[in-house]
Amino acid sequence: MKVFYDHTAFIPPFGGVAKYHVEVMKRLPPHMYVLSAIGSGNQYLRESGLGHCTLPRHLRGSKYWMTPITAAMMRVAQYDIYHPTTYDAHLQWLPKGKKVVVTVHDLNMVTVPQYYRDVNRVWPSLADQKKVTQRADHIIAVSENTKGDLINYWNIPEEKITTIYHGIGPALKNLSPERVFPFDYILYVGHRNAYKNFNNCLRAFKSINNIHKMLNLVCTGVRFQKNELAQISKLKLENRVFAVSATEEQMARLYRDALLFVYPSYYEGFGMPILEAMQYHCPVVLSDASCFPEIAQDAAYYFDPHNEGKMAEVMLDVIDNVSLRNTLIQKGDIRIRNFSWGESANGHMAVYKSLL
Known part of the structure; x- marks a missing residue:
């Protein structure tokens, strides 16, 4: 065969x-x-x-x-x-x-x-x-x-x-202890097509940044397009939102050192970055749409993707609540054993x- x-x-x-x-x-x-x-x-x-x-x-x-x-x-x-x-x-x-x-x-x-x-x-x-x-x-x-x-x-x-x-494959070993970015950040992974809901994510991050003024948003994948740069500028986030093309080793460190991973899509078929975040002990914050509850179950904290205020509220809960962060990490460790x-x-x- x-x-x-x-x-x-x-x-x-x-x-x-x-x-x-x-x-x-x-x-x-x-x-x-x-x-x-x-x-x-x-x-x-x-x-x-x-x-x-x-x-x-x-x-x-x-x-x-x-x-x-x-x-x-x-x-x-x-x-x-x-x-x-x-x-x-x-x-x-x-x-x-x-x-x-x-x-x-x-x-x-x-x-x-x-x-x-x-x-x-x-x-x-x-x-x-x-x-x-x-x-x-x-x-x-x-x-x-x-x-x-x-x-x-x-x-x-x-x-x-x-x-x-x-x-999910084996976690990469012997990762460099050096951070890809020296600052605290929320991690967004993947494309930013309309169904990925990136604009609402930006607006939610703006609300968070008003409280945590030194917090940043790191996006992996292709560099920002003109319309995205215009939106970032409109929200006055030019020095707080970054795009980076990362290797697999760098991605592992980005997950490891992030305060949380956010996946705000309106609809997805699976969502591999969910498992990757869990593997590197990164708290997962998800849209409550489509397949996400099926894949993550109780190992994620959910929000309505149409409600940017709720998205910001959920991310703030995870940022500010160490106990909640640790619970999500522990549940993620258990959940990825199924994949x-x-x-x-x-x-x-x-x-x-x-x-x-």
């Missing part, structure tokens, strides 16, 4: 979808899969040792040569199952007789379409997602919440869906084998 993974999740340098596929592939026998992400500069792929790129940085991850490579490999490689890494699946190059497995991370464009305003980008993407999902011989959902959305919104038969949670990349990989193996 052999599975073909394409390059599409590995075009950007970061991203939870790429990280998910890397973590699963790391735990599969090397002879069991083919990966066409040749020339990718994706950080997770590079750090895992699964992909090596000698191209100059400004040329890495270009779809203009990665796509033809995938097209050629799909036609000639020996494999039984195609598992596209995103919904931009290249079904047109798939030889007859091959099975298709797709992972559905969320149905955000269906459940919260109001946060996707660029119709020219959103609807082709939604069409791609629906097309590959309906074509798939089996679907992996990353949470029961996502599985329910597939059934309720798209009438996917329940027997065609298997829920497999994301995992394992090894178990996740085993679940994928079972799905693949069931199709042959």
Whole structure:
């Protein structure tokens, strides 16, 4: 049995979808899969040792040569199952007789379409997602919440869906005791698309900063866009909000030293940073929407994502209450025992084998 993974999740340098596929592939026998992400500069792929790129940085991850490579490999490689890494699946190059497995991370464009305003980008993407999902011989959902959305919104038969949670690998050891930032901060991780609710998070942080004037907000991922810089300036937070591109080792230290991790999204399919924060003993503060209560259960403190005042109040409670912080850390230590990349990989193996 052999599975073909394409390059599409590995075009950007970061991203939870790429990280998910890397973590699963790391735990599969090397002879069991083919990966066409040749020339990718994706950080997770590079750090895992699964992909090596000698191209100059400004040329890495270009779809203009990665796509033809995938097209050629799909036609000639020996494999039984195609598992596209995103919904931009290249079904047109798939030889007859091959099975298709797709992972559905969320149905955000269906459940919260109001946060996707660029119709020219959103609807082709939604069409791609629906097309590959309906074509798939089996679907992996990353949470029961996502599985329910597939059934309720798209009438996917329940027997065609298997829920497999994301995992958490071993904590990095021998971390430098040096802090990435010397000051106290709240940590925000990931993209800042509209459904991520970053604007409300900024306004909530402004209320907190009025009380804790030396507190900062650290955001990991891409640098701020013009509209975000304008919002930060409007709130007079120019010297209190920072964006940083971090390695896995730096991310571990950022979680370790943060006062809390906040995830304010209106909707998510799973939320891997929740587990990462728990692993490094960082108190977790979450939106009470979608999958979050399913994933974190009682190991997080929740707020209404539409209520920036409540968001600020909950974060202040965690900042000011040492006992509450310690309770959340202890419960997080217990909760993450339920998530394992090894178990996740085993679940994928079972799905693949069931199709042959």
